Amino acid sequence: MQYDLIIIGGGPGGYTAAFEAAANALKVCLFEEREAGGTCLNRGCIPTKTLVHSADLLRAVREGKDGLRTEGAVVIDREALKAKKEEIVRIQREGLEKQLKAAKIEVIHAHASITGEHTVTAQGNEYTADSILIASGSVPARLPIPGADLSRVITSDDILRDLPQYDSLVIIGGGVIGCEIAGIYESFGAKVTILEAMDTLLPTMDSEVGRSLALLMKKRGIETHVRAFVRQIEEIDAACRITYEEKGAEKTVEAEAVLLAAGRKAVTDVFEIDPPLMEKGRLVIDDHFRTSCPHIYAIGDCAGKYPQLAHSAMAMAVNAVASICGKPFPRDLSCIPSGVYTSPEIASVGLDEKGAAAAGIAAVSGKANTLSNARSLIQGGERGFIKVVAEKQTGRILGAVMMCERATDLIQEFALAVHAKLTAEQMLAVIHGHPTFAEAAVPALEAVLKKLA
Helix, strand or coil, X not given: CEEEEEEECCCHHHHHHHHHHHHCCCCEEEECCCCCCHHHHHHCHXXXXXXXXXXXXXXXXXXXXXXXXXXXXXXXXXXXHHHHHHHHHHHHHHHHHHHHHHCCCEEECCCCEEEECCEEEECCEEEEEEEEEECCCEEECCCCCCCCCCCCEEEHHHHHHHCCCCCEEEEXXXXXXXXXXHHHHHHCCCEEEEEECCCCCCCCCCHHHHHHHHHHHHHHCCEEEECEEEEEEEEECCEEEEEEEECCEEEEEEECEEEECCCEEECCXXXXXXXXXXXXXXXXXXXXXXXCCCCEEECHHHECCCCCCHHHHHHHHHHHHHHHCCCCCCCCCCCCCEEECCCCEEEEEECCHHHHHHCCCCEEEEEEECCCCHHHHHHCCCCCEEEEEEECCCCEEEEEEEEECCXXXXXXXXXXXXHXXXXXXXXXXXXXXXXXXXXXXXXHHHHHHHHHC
């Protein structure tokens, strides 16, 4: 069977590429050995955010900040939570499957192996194409820690699938996944401890974010330890003992279960030929998303160069298909926003102050707390902030980071500004409605403008 394009992987990158290919009149075949939608829809973004929403509601009711209180205990119905999560995933997945069918995209649910530069084999059948696009995604990384294979050591796949009840949980890794699940389980009543090897939580973001989040978590009863190196995990009765090193001293903590949340490993076991060049476990790609095999492309978590985010994979998919069709790139991959669904939310885009300095750009920053924002106060939000970074000479917006209510939505204004090379003055010329969450950006921009004067 001959195609213009074969895609391996049906997650956000894979299905976006399939839609783009079909829109460009390419004959396309999509291989996905599990459910359509990949990790993001079935075992990642969507299930997590569903649970975050419920956790936030539970926290709000318990704290009674909005003048509402219950006469009795608030009960967590885990089966109902699981049913809600599964229903949302089902609706999204069925909608995606209908879209694929409507676009006349052939979908084959099977493991596909690349057996040649133009050849893929699945279930004993051979398929050929002018180009092959790998969008095989990633899986939770298993750390080389003694005891990491014990039954009480779980991954995000396990916890999001089963939503087990724990009175105590140790999370190894203080990145996005670890911090989001910590907030969910703290709200559900568990004693949560985070062990992070780097200097701050969320180490890939502005360090102020990690420090602020650690303070907030401490207030809520979540223990966080940075520069903490896990040495061993042991099972003791019906729990685990985790031994770690912090500030040169050996320490231990016990919990019912351990969640491994220290990154994700690219899935690259799709080759029955010599694989293309790889670096740090991910496929090396050029500016046109080609691997070292000229007709084999890669996007998303399995490829290097860009962050492992669903929307990053989708943008890569659009540009990769454009490359295959000989067209200009529609997406700007130099400006990728990121978000963390803690409470309050965290988001960033572009360069922070350290990033600007590393790029040799003289920059200034302006910061404003969000407690003066009426909508944030109405929402009962915690103390938060918005920090904006601009080029000193021109006032051009270089980036922003924020920790506040609706941060993952508000960041889009700054993503547009970075992409369009807008200045702080130009952003302030646009009237922000009142009372809105969005107007929280105004005092941060004004703070930047004062430093540029």
